[in-house]
Amino acid sequence: MSGRTVTITEVARHAGVAVSTVSYVLSGKRTISAGTRRRVLDSIDALGYHPHAGARALASKRANVIALVLPLRAGMHVPVLMRFASAVVTAARRYDHDVLLLTADEGTDGIRRVAASALVDAFVLMDVELDDNRVPLLRELAEPSVLIGFPAEPAGLTCVDLDFAAAGGQCVAHLAERGHSRIALLGAPAVVYERGTGFARRTREGFVAAVAAHRVAGVALPCEETFDEVYATLARLLRDQPDLSGLVVHNEAAVGHVLSALRQLGRRVPADVAVVAICPDDVAERASPALTSVLIPAEEVGREAVRLLMEKLDGRTVPDATLLAPHLALRAST
Amino acid sequence: MSGRTVTITEVARHAGVAVSTVSYVLSGKRTISAGTRRRVLDSIDALGYHPHAGARALASKRANVIALVLPLRAGMHVPVLMRFASAVVTAARRYDHDVLLLTADEGTDGIRRVAASALVDAFVLMDVELDDNRVPLLRELAEPSVLIGFPAEPAGLTCVDLDFAAAGGQCVAHLAERGHSRIALLGAPAVVYERGTGFARRTREGFVAAVAAHRVAGVALPCEETFDEVYATLARLLRDQPDLSGLVVHNEAAVGHVLSALRQLGRRVPADVAVVAICPDDVAERASPALTSVLIPAEEVGREAVRLLMEKLDGRTVPDATLLAPHLALRAST
DNA sequence: GGGGAGTGTCGAAGCGCTTCGATGACCGGC
DNA sequence: GCCGGTCATCGAAGCGCTTCGACACTCCCC
DSSP states (O other): OOSSOOOHHHHHHHHTSOHHHHHHHHHOOSOOOHHHHHHHHHHHHHHTOOOOHHHHHHHHSOOOEEEEEEOOOTTOOHHHHHHHHHHHHHHHHHTTOEEEEEEGGGTHHHHHHHHHTTSOSEEEEOSOBTTOTHHHHHHHOSSOEEEESOOSOOTTSOEEEEOHHHHHHHHHHHHHHTTOOEEEEEOSOHHHHHHTBHHHHHHHHHHHHHHHHTTOEEEEEOOOSSHHHHHHHHHHHHHHOTTOOEEEEOOGGGHHHHHHHHHHTTOOTTTTOEEEEESOHHHHHHSSSOOEEEOOOHHHHHHHHHHHHHHHHTTOOOOSEEEEOOOEEOOTTO | OOSSOOOHHHHHHHHTSOHHHHHHHHHOOSOOOHHHHHHHHHHHHHHTOOOOHHHHHHHHSOOOEEEEEEOOOTTSOHHHHHHHHHHHHHHHHHTTOEEEEEEGGGHHHHHHHHHHTTSOSEEEEOSOBTTOTHHHHHHHOSSOEEEESOOSOOTTSOEEEEOHHHHHHHHHHHHHHTTOOEEEEEOSOHHHHHHTBHHHHHHHHHHHHHHHHTTOEEEEEOOOSSHHHHHHHHHHHHHHOTTOOEEEEOOGGGHHHHHHHHHHTTOOTTTTOEEEEESOHHHHHHSSSOOEEEOOOHHHHHHHHHHHHHHHHTTOOOOSEEEEOOOEEOOTTO
């Protein structure tokens, strides 16, 4: 079983056919009679054969591996990243591909290296910034790629993401429908906006647009992630706008602090202040009270990114932009 | 630059040497004169040559890729995992290896598959359980492996981890020195203990042993991760033991809730209750007040795991167990 | 000054797979 | 009963690299 490695030659001998026949059974690129196919497949699992990945890559010019490039930076929300990563791996396996993990340490050199050495066939980039230095490189590379998130200039690239503008808008619409006429958005830390991270900005834009459309009063603020800062921000907000009754929180690390701070400020949720979060479901469910939220559909985004990548690998053309619709889950906080 | 792929043959022609000479320059397995080496290296970067990973793997029987196996389960603290992962990638690159990401979805089949297909040379397993079904498989595989965490029966395996028993003990010692004579450990959710996760149990054992050694009163409780459960647990604890003045928290997701709950229960930190956490530094620093903590040295663990793996790949023998000493950082909460 | 003992380099044989062109066998139509 | 056309299979030529044995030099000691 786990003895010496079994080669295609041994399978061929065992099944009494030529090596090429075994190869064609495996790839399905030529017609093979049912009988022969059966015999070959039986030999394959009698011997426990697995094709040698390197040999296959060499002969076929396809490694059947994709690279997942994930920078790990401050302010990024790690659990979400991890769920993306997991979704990408699972999806890739469904297309018979494996996933090589690349981090930011090596920068663009890492991308160049694995592309040039034919270690991978294609790239999935996560946590894309508006002005991302990996983007020009990707443009000049022959290997196809899909970005999770949108850079400032996405022309000619394939990008997938949650439609954050719609998500921001949906939160406003929800609060407006519930009769709240003065609301606020607590967003990412200021540094994230400055870095130009797309999803933070687009949520804010969606929020601002929806506030206008629904004729409610709304203000968008960045929000640091320590309890003290959250408390201070909320205290100021509620002092200046005592009739504020709706809050949109788009900052996963701060949601817990927001609820604690409201508690300490003597505001009940949802009786005094309704809260909607944009965050993963598990965070929303674990909070108390459980939060009405727009979830970040990590699994769906990952799956879609891989699907698009496989289309491109097969030479098909795919749409530049894929925006996944937000979905609001009602819970106790509104 | 990013044109057709450059092969070793072209490098050899460009430098006016044999293909094998180029190979020896690259591998250093035979002596090459300084002049020839220079000429070859110059040609290599004049042409932008990168060895073809598949061809290399085929000829040398080494893929220069290691697999990182990380199950993604409930109760696991994801940001920590991610830091391990990142550390492993960085460390692997220093040994000129890349990292293939494997998740739990495929179970042991995935491990078997990538080993048999020679996609990877070795394995790093994360989040190892006391009774882990991947462990027997690893034992029968020819490829070396290193586990991050300890299974129940670690004989013959190479394992690396923070010394959690020492960490638990160190927290107790710290509180005891500060004069607290009645303390409690809030640990992982009950399900984590039931699953037999090693680090949770070992922390508890270290806590219990240290409590006895320091002659203080101490109780260890599992701790769920919702605010309401944390609140209820603490309320009960403080009602039954009003003179409880020290708390060890070994549950990253719950630390925030613990502090909120103490606030609501009218206990000041550290004046009424001193709190020590076992968690990553960033979590401890972001809490308010900042928590005295034993950090989980993810980078160090990842680096050490890879170092041991490379030793094994080179045929050297390494110690079975590597326990990294805990390090307590003093902050405002004690 | 002839015989080892290095040094530095080359050529060729694989590594395990895919793929192309060739070869039979078999079929129906005239 | 011969011809063109499928269908199923085979053999061989690579893919780009490593590695082994061979070879030609140089050096130095007796």
